[in-house]
Amino acid sequence: MSPERTSGLLLRLYPARWRARYGEELKALILDASEGRASWRLGIDVALGAVRERLRSAGIIGDLPPAERARGGILLVLAAWAPFVMAGVVVQKFSEHWQTATPPGSRTLATSAFDVLLSGAAVATALILAGVAVALPAAVRFLRSGGWREVRRHLVVAGALTVAAVPVSIMMVVWAHGLSAAQRNGQDAAYETAVVVWALVLALWLVAWTVVGVALGRRLALSTRALRYVSLLAVGVALSMAAMTAATALWWVALARSAPWFLAGEPAGSPGTSFAPALLLAAIVMVGAAGAAAIGASRALRGAPPAAPRP
């Protein structure tokens, strides 16, 4: 690939505002420095520079005023929640009917861990909805004052995916009701394929609305009190994510000890293995997302405005 084309692709990684200011200069420098052939080391340096600028523009790194630091931290927690939910759905699907596959006397630890997982999901969802409710008046003011033009593209994509996701979901539920349990669990190849497509549509839908949330969140003029409340809610979401990640690991360990055949997808009583690739992938995503949320929560907490003293 020519250095001209490589530099064009690398520049697209940078935030639009940064690109508008420094893009041409950086492109000229890449062309000068590459001397006819862009090296992988140069490419990595420019790509890492783009990641730094994106994190900086989102308020996640850098020397920023406390309120902007808090805003960046909140948005990092929100962004981390989307992959966490996707991993959670994988765990939920994987764990279907685990109680029936486990000997009755050895369910206590797994049941407790699973209850923590479900409670954490409910608490985190409630906290996120509470955050949306706190930010809603500012969002309405922003959109009514013409701000919708700035987020129109994101809203159109999210709206289109919603229009696609609703009928697909209804169709899948109706289809599933007409199938036996065996057909729903791998015997019907057409249904399995449709489930994968459905999951993909739902994942894109979740990502699209998260992008809308982040794009709006970067532009809202939140009051000091609203920013403080949302920062505290973000800390709550991050704590819930950490608890859910730990609970998933504990549930996995408990099942590996009491019913390894369930993790391997084998009949009850088989020797089985406790290694489950889907669960491992979900756990890695959960750990990564919970870690990102913890960083975001820490920034939100440090940047959050203190409560006004009572008169």
Added chain:
Amino acid sequence: MPIRSKNPNEAARSNDPPVLILTSLASGPKHGYALLQDIESFAGVTLGPGTLYGAIARLEERGLIEPLGASGRRRPYALTAAGATALEMTLAELRTIVEEGTARLARTPRPQAAMTERFA
């Protein structure tokens, strides 16, 4: 204004990209490629374009350097008065460390030499 924005109380390192850029610009305005070449020649440090422009953006944001009129796609940058002051402060910090380190080394026998003497 100190060069380090993240932790102004922390001493700058001589190979920090902002210190290298300000040092290079102390001899006159330069565009990106000229900065890379100059820094490599006086410090032996090869900065990547992404690292260089990240540092240029921060320095410009903090008023320590300023862009001059572009010639084609290239844009030269010059040190501001605040940038010159910041560089002086940083060099003074580094000088203190260099002088202190040199004096301490002169007063103390080198560990390697002591070991060599012991096993000779």
